[in-house]
Each structure stands twice: as C-alpha cells, then as structure tokens.
Amino acid sequence: MTATQADLQIDRPSVADGAALWRIAKESGTLDLNSSYSYLLWCRDFAGTTAVARAEGGEAVGFVTGYIRPEAPHTLLVWQVAVDAAYRGRGLAAALLDGLTARIAAERPITTVETTITPGNTASERLFTSYAARHGADVTREVLFGTGLFPDGPHDPEVLYRIGPLTAS
Structure with a gap:
C-alpha cells in the first residue's frame, strides 16, 4: 500500500456494505448500475470474491466484485471496480484488485483474470493492462457481447480482457 492508502483497509464486504457499493457504483458515472438488491446479494453470496476498501471510520469507499467462473474454476471474472x-x-x-486476487490465490489456484470493458473506458483499460504487467501476464481481447445482444437499447460492446497466465505478484 502506498502512503496515500495507509488510512484505508481492504477486506471482505458484509451485507451492510451493499448500500455503499450501490451508491459508489451509481456515482461512478461509468458502471452499469444494478439494483440495490443485487449489491446486497453480492455482499452476502460473493463476499469471498469481493473486496471493499474502508476509510478510517469503517465506511466503504471502493470495491471490486468478482466470481470464480463455474466453467473455468481457475478463472476470476471481475464484474465491477x-x-x-x-x-x-x-x-x-x-490495490483492491491486487488484494483480492492475492486473497483468492491463497485459497485456491487462479491462473486467469477476466473482465469486460466497453471501448473508450481508458481508466479500466489502464487498470487491467497495468495489473497484467505487474503479474507478468499477457492480455488478450475479444468482443464478448456485441451491441446487438443487449435488449434494453443502445449499449456499447463489452470487450473481454483475458489476463494470464498469472505468474508474478
């Protein structure tokens, strides 16, 4: 952790964090906002593959949500950051992404991290390409969900970033 992160703690979420995660996602201006109910469920059912950053008073100020892909048990899919x-x-x-993957890797082998990023989201592109570089991994990209698959109106394609194999921390 850098000195600017010294006052923050990264840990697992509790159900009580669901409202804060929803608020942070809503205020991000870039994420697809899920229902507040889904963030409560996520904090209950996927706490093991989610990380929350807490400020000194304990309030959530950042998060990364993910899950282990059932069809690919060595792959962590990162849903939102x-x-x-x-x-x-x-x-x-x-720090959240590194902390989460380190925690999961201590519990089970993971060789790949996947996420989807819409074209033009340079902050996410930088986050995940720098993650790959820190971990000695390659990045491949392909459209996972094209524009025409989204039933609720215009949506940019979701490009799958596959990072692996993970080798260094």
Whole structure:
C-alpha cells in the first residue's frame, strides 16, 4: 500500500456494505448500475470474491466484485471496480484488485483474470493492462457481447480482457 492508502483497509464486504457499493457504483458515472438488491446479494453470496476498501471510520469507499467462473474454476471474472470520487487517484483500484486476487490465490489456484470493458473506458483499460504487467501476464481481447445482444437499447460492446497466465505478484 502506498502512503496515500495507509488510512484505508481492504477486506471482505458484509451485507451492510451493499448500500455503499450501490451508491459508489451509481456515482461512478461509468458502471452499469444494478439494483440495490443485487449489491446486497453480492455482499452476502460473493463476499469471498469481493473486496471493499474502508476509510478510517469503517465506511466503504471502493470495491471490486468478482466470481470464480463455474466453467473455468481457475478463472476470476471481475464484474465491477469502483472508487468513491474523494478517494480516486491514489492507486486504490489497483490495490483492491491486487488484494483480492492475492486473497483468492491463497485459497485456491487462479491462473486467469477476466473482465469486460466497453471501448473508450481508458481508466479500466489502464487498470487491467497495468495489473497484467505487474503479474507478468499477457492480455488478450475479444468482443464478448456485441451491441446487438443487449435488449434494453443502445449499449456499447463489452470487450473481454483475458489476463494470464498469472505468474508474478
């Protein structure tokens, strides 16, 4: 952790964090916002593959959500990463991603991290390509969900970033 992150703690979420995760996602301005109910469920059912950054008072100020793909048990799919506006620019998203993958790797082997990024989301592109570089991994990209698959109106394609094999920390 850098000195600017020293006052923050990264740990697993509890159900009580669901509302904060929903708020942070909503205020991000870039994430697809899920229902508040889904963030509560996520904090209950996927706490083991989710990380929350907490400020000194214990409030959630950032998060990364993910899950182990059932069809690929050595692959972590990262669903969303968001940091409260007041805490951006401190490397917190990278610390969350590194912390989460280190925690999961201590419990089970993971060789690949996947995520989807819409074209033009340069912050996410930088986050995940720098993650790959830190971990000695290659990045491949392919469209996972094209524009025409989304039933609720115009949506940019979701490009799958596959990072692996993971070798270094």
